[in-house]
Amino acid sequence: MEFDSEMLVCFTGPKGTSDYRAIELFDSIGKYEPLPMPSVTEVIQTVNNTPGCYGILPMENSTDGEMTTILDRLIFGSTNVRIQGEVVLAEGIACFGLTGQEVFTSVISHPMVLDLSSRFIKERGLTTRHALSTSDACRTVVVERDPTLVALAPPEVGEMFDLTMYASQVSDVNEIRTRYVLIGQEITAPTGRDKTSLIVTPSADTVGSLAKVAQIFSDAEVNMVSILSRPLQAKLGMHSFSITCEGHILEEPVSHAVASLLASGTSVKVLGSYPKWKGVEVTTPFDSLPLGSLEPNSIAI
Structure with missing residues (x-):
């Protein structure tokens, strides 16, 4: 998705911050008017309530991993916000x-x-x-x-x-790597190389509920690339799962997987479908496998 007219792009200010510099990495952003804001919450709410307005949010970095406070604001604090793109800013x-x-x-x-x-x-x-x-x-x-x-x-x-x-x-x-997303109100068109972010909430907290969700994605041959559990204050003991998978919500097999989730009684919130970033990925700052891990066949039975 590319924009011909000048875009209004909100970010956590002031100008010169990493959030501001990330704007230039999005190919879909041409001419734009930067609008610095004092907080992530204001960025999200402005986009949520203003058609045609966009925002930049940091979602993950190489030191802290997923930024759950920002993700929670997208999950529980907005109704009209969709992720439309992602980039990774690498800085020394x-x-x-x-x-x-x-x-x-x-x-x-x-x-x-x-x-x-x-x-x-x-x-x-x-x-x-x-x-x-x-x-x-x-x-x-x-x-x-x-x-x-x-x-x-x-x-x-x-x-x-x-x-x-x-x-x-x-x-x-x-270097410090941070994954940023572009948010707006629309779901972008498929590109053939997309990811979809979903919030999946099973109807009950039972043994194997997450396994059943994973099985639905497996049966539809949809590859899940990340999953994060968020416990719900509204219903103690229950969880929502933030799942990112390969594919686009408007195309098979992701649309089939979502239909199957809904048919099973699971609620689904679509955070967006967007093109995969083609550059370096956010990884841990360590170049080894987890220390102290048990290797296959390392314990005699």
Whole structure:
């Protein structure tokens, strides 16, 4: 899906944040008017209540995995919002300060960035300060003019504030990957290379209820690529399952699987069908299999 006219795109602001930079990765977005907002909730509600308005949401990153607080707002706090696309923003983290700095004693950045740069911070004995975003951190360095304060941020952010780079790679991992989605009110047309996100809620919490759901997808030959359980406060003991599968809701075999789920008494909310991202995927920052795992045939029977 491509847009010819100028789009209104909401994101968690201000300009310069990772959310803002992710907009440029969506091929479907041409001309657009960026609309920064103070919270994810406002982005979702604005899209939910405004036809023709779109939004950018972070949904998963390589350090924390699925962002369940944002997913819950889509599940329980909106009725007209659909996922229309996905991209992955991959960023390194650098150290920036004022020109001519010689001694650094403190560092400022988003809490997640500080946590991912613990080795750099510990080796230099730096005290830490929290910022709402990496762009806010760089802005603080510029405004305060403190010669002992540096900011940790992606290279694009530090350069935007005309700061001097003192270290090109400071995080404990090579890059931070975040999966973003584009949301709107419409279900996009099939492309032949799509994913569908569904919220599936069985009618009762019984032994094997999830297995029955999985069997319906298997019988329809639909490949599930992720599943996440969300316990329901409204009905204690029951769960909704966030399921992403291959295929499009308007085409077989996904439409058949959904029809079978409904026929079984299971409720289904369609979060959207959208083209698969063609670039790098969000993965864990570790390059090994789970440590301590038991291997097949490792235990004698």
